[in-house]
Amino acid sequence: xxGSKDVQLEGYGDENLDRSLQGPLxxxxxxxxxxxxxxxxxxxxxxxxxxxPGLIDxxxxxxxxxxxxxxxxxxxxxxxxxxxxATKSVMIYGWLLQGFLGVAIWLTGRLTKKMICKTGxxxxxxxxxxxxxxxxxxxxxxxxxxxxxFSGFDFPKYAAAILFTAYAFIGLGMGMxxxxxxxSVPTPSEWYLIGAIFWFPWFFGVxxxxxxxxxxxxxxxxxxHAWYIGGLEVLVLGxxxxxxxxxxxxxxxxxxxxxxxxxxxxFWFFAFLGAWSGVRHLVGGPLPAWMISSSVVAGVLLLxxxxxxxxxxxxxxxxxxxxxxxxPVLWYLATGGVSLLVWISLExxxxxxxxxxxxxxxxxxMGVSAVFEYAFLSMVLFxxxxxxxxxxxxxxxxxxxxCCSKCQFWWGFxxxxxxxxxxxxxxxxxxxxxxxxxxxxxxxxxLASPFFWLSVAGGIMVLxxxxxxxxxxxxxxxxxxxxxxxxxxxx
Amino acid sequence: MNGYGRLFVxxxxxxxxxxxxxxxxxLNQVGNLMPLEDQTSGDLNPPALSGLAKRGSQVYAxxxxxxxxxxxxxxxxxxxxxxxxxGARQTxxxxxxxxxxPNLGSMRLGPxxxxxxxxxxxxxxxxxxxxxxxxxxxxxxxxxxxxxxxxSHPSYSFLYEKREIKxxxxxxxxxLPVGFETEEGKEVVPSEDAKALVAYLLSLNRMYAxxxxxxxx
Numbered sequence: 001x002x003g004s005k006d007v008q009l010e011g012y013g014d015e016n017l018d019r020s021l022q023g024p025l026x027x028x029x030x031x032x033x034x035x036x037x038x039x040x041x042x043x044x045x046x047x048x049x050x051x052x053p054g055l056i057d058x059x060x061x062x063x064x065x066x067x068x069x070x071x072x073x074x075x076x077x078x079x080x081x082x083x084x085x086a087t088k089s090v091m092i093y094g095w096l097l098q099g100f101l102g103v104a105i106w107l108t109g110r111l112t113k114k115m116i117c118k119t120g121x122x123x124x125x126x127x128x129x130x131x132x133x134x135x136x137x138x139x140x141x142x143x144x145x146x147x148x149x150f151s152g153f154d155f156p157k158y159a160a161a162i163l164f165t166a167y168a169f170i171g172l173g174m175g176m177x178x179x180x181x182x183x184s185v186p187t188p189s190e191w192y193l194i195g196a197i198f199w200f201p202w203f204f205g206v207x208x209x210x211x212x213x214x215x216x217x218x219x220x221x222x223x224x225h226a227w228y229i230g231g232l233e234v235l236v237l238g239x240x241x242x243x244x245x246x247x248x249x250x251x252x253x254x255x256x257x258x259x260x261x262x263x264x265x266x267f268w269f270f271a272f273l274g275a276w277s278g279v280r281h282l283v284g285g286p287l288p289a290w291m292i293s294s295s296v297v298a299g300v301l302l303l304x305x306x307x308x309x310x311x312x313x314x315x316x317x318x319x320x321x322x323x324x325x326x327x328p329v330l331w332y333l334a335t336g337g338v339s340l341l342v343w344i345s346l347e348x349x350x351x352x353x354x355x356x357x358x359x360x361x362x363x364x365x366m367g368v369s370a371v372f373e374y375a376f377l378s379m380v381l382f383x384x385x386x387x388x389x390x391x392x393x394x395x396x397x398x399x400x401x402x403c404c405s406k407c408q409f410w411w412g413f414x415x416x417x418x419x420x421x422x423x424x425x426x427x428x429x430x431x432x433x434x435x436x437x438x439x440x441x442x443x444x445x446x447l448a449s450p451f452f453w454l455s456v457a458g459g460i461m462v463l464x465x466x467x468x469x470x471x472x473x474x475x476x477x478x479x480x481x482x483x484x485x486x487x488x489x490x491x
Numbered sequence: 492m493n494g495y496g497r498l499f500v501x502x503x504x505x506x507x508x509x510x511x512x513x514x515x516x517x518l519n520q521v522g523n524l525m526p527l528e529d530q531t532s533g534d535l536n537p538p539a540l541s542g543l544a545k546r547g548s549q550v551y552a553x554x555x556x557x558x559x560x561x562x563x564x565x566x567x568x569x570x571x572x573x574x575x576x577x578g579a580r581q582t583x584x585x586x587x588x589x590x591x592x593p594n595l596g597s598m599r600l601g602p603x604x605x606x607x608x609x610x611x612x613x614x615x616x617x618x619x620x621x622x623x624x625x626x627x628x629x630x631x632x633x634x635x636x637x638x639x640x641x642x643s644h645p646s647y648s649f650l651y652e653k654r655e656i657k658x659x660x661x662x663x664x665x666x667l668p669v670g671f672e673t674e675e676g677k678e679v680v681p682s683e684d685a686k687a688l689v690a691y692l693l694s695l696n697r698m699y700a701x702x703x704x705x706x707x708x
Contacts, residue, residue: 049645050600054637057646076649081555149552151597178495185494194495195502202506206514216522218587222595223521227513268501275509284565285595286582288520291513357570361561361599434599437574441602441614442641
């Protein structure tokens with residue numbers, strides 16, 4: 001296949017095309033950045049309660065009739081269990097999925113070279129607004145005690161329905177533009193992008209049916225949930241991140257992707273193994289053994305496509321190290337590329353019986369999801385958004401934003417490593433303690449304590465990075481708005 | 492069919508393949524499980540859940556108890572769950588037959604609760620006499636966790652109502668230990684949700700033997 005020619009990109013060319021998306025995508029990126037901060041704050045509230053379990057239990061102290069209900073609501077809404085559910089869901093649906101959908105919309109424009117008409121743009125704006133309403137409604141649902149209890153799919157039924165409807169508009173729009181694309185061979189970027197566009201509604205639909213429609217009882221809903229989370233993580237979010245990596249890395253470096261043959265087999269491996277790998281999260285659980293073992297095997301084999309994909313990104317980056325050093329966007333993308341492989345290895349390790357006996361259900365789980373959600377997905381998303389924003393506004397990023405983006409990178413990078421190290425040791429010690437039956441259960445918590453504070457430190461750094469990010473996005477969008485107002489053509 | 496058509500078919504196939512194998516096949520395998528009759532006692536295992544307990548399972552899910560507690564006992568080779576006396580045997584699919592959400596859980600910051608309804612080891616000493624929870628003990632844990640020695644449990648006091656005593660104390664009002672009592676003339680009563688949650692927790696019992704998961708003597 002002669003895909004290598006297709007990947008040649010004109011750098012940041014297509015001005016009109018990109019700029020036609022300015023309105024919807026600015027809204028989308030600002031909203032998703034805000035959700036990122038909301039999620040990290042919720043995470044902080046949850047985490048502190050592990051050390052100070054009475055943190056928000058005001059009931060004992062405050063009995064004032066007028067403000068009493070407010071504190072009561074805070075206690076209800078933000079107690080550890082609900083706060084964790086809210087953190088996770090806002091992280092996934094508010095920040096990651098929304099952010100990557102924005103990237104996907106932009107990428108669809110680039111790859112199909114098709115403008116969205118004015119009505120299409122209004123539809124898109126509406127769909128983005130609806131998506132955010134869905135996230136907000138879902139968050140309120142979790143706060144008020146209507147969460148489904150399936151981690152990562154916590155939003156109540158009505159919120160999930162809103163999200164699905166909003167996605168239908170966005171997904172159809174993207175799908176239609178690809179359908180109109182007549183000739184030529186799809187590029188690596190398109191494989192993953194088109195895959196994710198279709199996989200998301202399919203996985204989501206099946207999960208919705210089994211979790212909310214209560215058609216079957218027993219372990220089936222839990223099985224479907226694990227399968228859905230696997231699909232969402234690998235095939236939807238993972239694919240979208242890989243898709244933008246395959247586009248941005250060569251185009252920023254001004255190269256063509258040369259390893260297209262192995263890339264193609266990597267994609268199909270990735271698709272089939274990824275769709276199969278979700279159930280490994282239930283290792284040791286009450287399910288037929290063949291399902292879990294085959295899923296564990298799929299997860300381990302995922303290392304093959306993972307290595308090829310990471311290699312496809314890292315080889316050109318490595319050989320253009322000078323350019324990488326001077327381009328912060330590439331720092332983010334490179335970190336993401338490496339973290340993809342790290343995450344696949346960690347997950348594969350966790351699903352092995354010996355390891356899972358101690359580490360499964362421990363703090364280490366949090367560390368692994370931080371690698372996935374932050375070091376891999378968020379890093380790629382930060383980089384992509386910093387790369388995309390100037391193409392929307394048609395201006396370079398403001399100086400202060402450029403500067404702060406470097407600063408954000410280091411806070412985020414060091415933060416996630418610190419957090420991971422903390423949870424690794426906390427999880428290992430606590431997990432080994434629990435696995436050592438003669439030890440009293442309550443005593444195992446103390447084993448984790450010192451390292452717990454290390455992860456708190458990491459969490460604070462990450463929060464700081466996220467605050468810088470939201471400031472950067474808002475500043476860029478606002479400065480573009482002001483300038484176009486001055487010119488008298490606010491488009 | 493051009494390259495995009497082939498791509499779409501492949502994408503569809505990857506999905507359908509995993510859906511058929513991991514959802515459709517198990518649906519016929521575990522979706523059709525039935526309770527079994529115990530040869531000696533004639534009881535059906537697992538026992539059906541009461542309506543109140545079903546509601547309690549939703550309260551459990553909505554409050555994210557599963558972010559700290561699991562409800563799955565792993566086999567002896569899969570961890571120390573049985574050695575910790577969290578159960579007598581591995582839990583299997585049939586154990587969850589009547590649960591709309593099995594609440595398998597994702598973290599163990601607290602102990603496993605798959606068999607909370609039966610005698611269990613003390614968390615502070617592990618060895619030594621076992622204890623069995625009753626409704627009053629659980630209500631105390633959720634309303635005033637700090638009144639229990641060594642507990643760092645989150646409080647769920649919002650599931651309870653503090654109100655003036657009118658007439659005699661309601662029979663369901665909480666008995667709180669010294670130092671944690673409510674003011675004179677007031678009593679604490681559990682809401683419907685709290686009652687449901689406790690009924691659910693006390694119903695958790697997977698100690699019976701099943702052919703696919705025998706209890707080792």
